Amino acid sequence: MHLSGDLQLAYPSDWTDRSITAFAAPPGSWRVLPNFVVTRDSGGGARNAADYADRTLVELARRLQDFQLLRRGAVTLQQHTGIDMMFTWHSGEGLLQQRQVILLLPDDKVFSIVASALQSDFPAVEETFAKMFASLRFPAG
Numbered sequence: 198m199h200l201s202g203d204l205q206l207a208y209p210s211d212w213t214d215r216s217i218t219a220f221a222a223p224p225g226s227w228r229v230l231p232n233f234v235v236t237r238d239s240g241g242g243a244r245n246a247a248d249y250a251d252r253t254l255v256e257l258a259r260r261l262q263d264f265q266l267l268r269r270g271a272v273t274l275q276q277h278t279g280i281d282m283m284f285t286w287h288s289g290e291g292l293l294q295q296r297q298v299i300l301l302l303p304d305d306k307v308f309s310i311v312a313s314a315l316q317s318d319f320p321a322v323e324e325t326f327a328k329m330f331a332s333l334r335f336p337a338g
Contacts, residue, residue, distance in 0.1 A: 235333075
């Protein structure tokens with residue numbers, strides 16, 4: 198069973214929940230709306246969050262124009278440990294800055310949480326993003 202806000206969905210037990218939950222800042226002076234996206238997936242055999250994050254970094258560096266990793270380190274959200282990364286890359290709209298946290302839960306479920314904004318706008322929304330990361334809650338299992 199998938200529960201999210203005003204949605205409830207029953208799906209076969211052998212299917213993987215790869216749902217995406219996305220939030221965007223209200224329109225205003227932004228050229229690109231700052232956004233906060235949570236995705237769910239299977240760990241795909243990763244031994245730990247660092248393994249999954251390393252695979253993700255390789256893919257990002259391969260696909261994103263002028264990808265630059267600004268930082269990568271360990272993080273704990275609730276009781277779950279993971280990897281916290283900050284990076285920039287050039288999109289069609291300009292230079293984006295993203296903070297991505299990857300958590301691998303004991304049941305092999307991965308949560309990838311990404312906060313994005315134009316690099317020039319990031320300082321203005323960084324506190325909001327920090328509060329959103331701090332508010333996250335995950336299942337115990």
